[in-house]
Amino acid sequence: MNSPKTPSAEPILVTGGAGYIGSHVVRDLDAKGYFPVVLDDLSSGHAEAMLCGELVRGDAGDTERVGALIRARGIRRVLHFAAFIQVEESVAEPLKYYENNSFNCLRLLKACLASGVKSFIFSSSAAVYGIPGTIPVAETAPLLPINPYGASKLVSEMLLRDAAASRPGFRYVALRYFNAAGADRLARLGQDYRKPTHLLTRALKTALGRFPCLEVFGDDYPTADGTAVRDYIHVDDLSSAHLKALEYLENGGESRAFNCGYGVGHSVLDVVAAAKRVTGIDFPVVHAARRPGDPAALVADPGLIRRELGWAPPVPALDEIVASAWKWEQKLAARKN
Ligand code: UFG
Secondary structure (H helix, E strand, C coil): CCCCCCCCCEEEEEECCCCHHHHHHHHHHHHCCEEEEEEECCCCCCHHHCCCCEEEECCCCCHHHHHHHHHHHCCCEEEECCCCCCHHHHHHCHHHHHHHHHHHHHHHHHHHHHCCCCEEEEEEEHHHHCCCCCCCECCCCCCCCCCHHHHHHHHHHHHHHHHHHHCCCCEEEEEEECEEECCCCCCCCCCCCCCCCCHHHHHHHHHCCCCCCEEEECCCCCCCCCCCEECEEEHHHHHHHHHHHHHHHHCCCCCEEEEECCCCCEEHHHHHHHHHHHHCCCCCEEEECCCCCCCCEECECCHHHHHHHCCCCCCCCHHHHHHHHHHHHHHHHHHHC
């Protein structure tokens, strides 16, 4: 795939850049003047999701091949998105998660350290906190994941921490994502998983008739309405945090982890109500048992990322996030019909 950028634009390696969050970041890296070299095995990403840059099809855990790619292109900066992301699946198939998320991160890191990479941005997750003792949760909270997905991300954070401590020229930022949601505001990009499991996507696809009903997993949590609370962050804002993190490392910022959320919680029923308002469709909803591995509430304390990275986008209304996802879902449905 060709990019309008000149060959002199700085190459930057983006693993998983054809995926949901990665593709939005690739769009923004290109706009910032980088040349994204996307390494993606297309197991969940899509080549069409790359609006720019170059796609190299392959495995981020192939140390030799990735090292050769980094050296051949003179790459100094890496963003690592490629990972499995479903909490429930990680409970059923934990080794699959440790292998792809932790071991492949280790193998990628070996390639980076051996090839002169200076900056590394890692897609971590709020799942590293497990069941936080206080909400909102700050970066200083205990890291006690309650599912293999969160544990696999925490192992990667530890690998990064120790690798960076051993190499003064190598620094990283781990962004602990809360719940990425929504789609590119021009509806060119969005979530397109082969087996969608995320709440908002399931709700909108139910509105479109793709599923008979939306299941609400658990209504007996210790929250205001009994359903689980999350900090839903617009994917465009999540993307801009990566650009800020690169800038921070550029300016000599030290290696560390940052929460990436607004600090605003919405329950499952809030999301369902917003989806009904935005679509104008009163889709069927049923109550079901709690989903294994789900904490009751996960809401970010965004103080650190605001102070250190200057990342403080205006917080969009939930309906705005839902509306962007709805535009995308309708486009996707039209394309697939
Ligand atoms: N939920 C439902 N019905 C559904 C889907 C989800 O009730 O059909 C509920 C879940 O049980 C949970 C909430 O909606 O309580 C949010 O679930 P998602 O699957 O949308 O997202 P998760 O909170 O499980 O996980 C997401 C990402 C992780 C990330 C985490 C951080 O998938 O990668 O957010 O908060 F780590």
